[in-house]
Amino acid sequence: MTGAPSTDARFRALFDAHHKSIHAYCLRRLPTEDANDAASEVFLVAWRRSSDVPDSDEALLWLYGVARNVVRNRQRAGRRQVRLVARTKSMAPEPKEGPETQVIRSEEHAEVLHAMESLSEAEQELLGHKVWEGLSNEAVGIILGISHRAVEGRYSRALKKLTKQLERGHSATRRSPLSADKRETTT
Numbered sequence: 001m002t003g004a005p006s007t008d009a010r011f012r013a014l015f016d017a018h019h020k021s022i023h024a025y026c027l028r029r030l031p032t033e034d035a036n037d038a039a040s041e042v043f044l045v046a047w048r049r050s051s052d053v054p055d056s057d058e059a060l061l062w063l064y065g066v067a068r069n070v071v072r073n074r075q076r077a078g079r080r081q082v083r084l085v086a087r088t089k090s091m092a093p094e095p096k097e098g099p100e101t102q103v104i105r106s107e108e109h110a111e112v113l114h115a116m117e118s119l120s121e122a123e124q125e126l127l128g129h130k131v132w133e134g135l136s137n138e139a140v141g142i143i144l145g146i147s148h149r150a151v152e153g154r155y156s157r158a159l160k161k162l163t164k165q166l167e168r169g170h171s172a173t174r175r176s177p178l179s180a181d182k183r184e185t186t187t
């Protein structure tokens with residue numbers, strides 16, 4: 001069954017405007033193959049629930065909320081699969097990462113990613129929305145279902161924890177990737 005032309009046009013505009021952002025969100029959290037499927041699933045949900053998708057700028061935030069749920073479901077399914085394979089003692093090798101994931105997780109970002117592993121899942125998600133997606137406190141609050149002031153406080157605490165973790169991992173001569181480069185260049 002096809003939707004009305006206005007529904008088709010509205011969905012196409014939504015897809016064209018936000019697919020790149022949603023796909024990047026999924027790529028940062030899942031292996032490439034799963035990320036591609038997850039991004040498609042997000043827009044399948046948007047198609048099925050087109051009447052629930054806001055018409056305003058909040059459409060992207062609504063899509064991030066759906067993506068959050070899709071990614072979590074895929075991560076849970078992945079964990080269940082690993083436990084099942086471990087029980088059967090026939091562990092298959094983990095799939096190789098695709099080139100996109102390798103670029104994202106390049107050596108210059110390895111320290112930050114390692115430090116983020118020490119944070120709780122909620123702190124990682126909040127930092128991801130603020131830093132990777134570049135969302136405002138209000139936008140993150142809508143996605144997570146909390147006030148923008150709660151986002152502000154949680155973001156500040158998570159950033160402090162991440163900075164401390166990065167400082168522990170650095171030698172005295174190395175700088176934190178989160179700190180601004182304050183060296184002046186001379187010509």
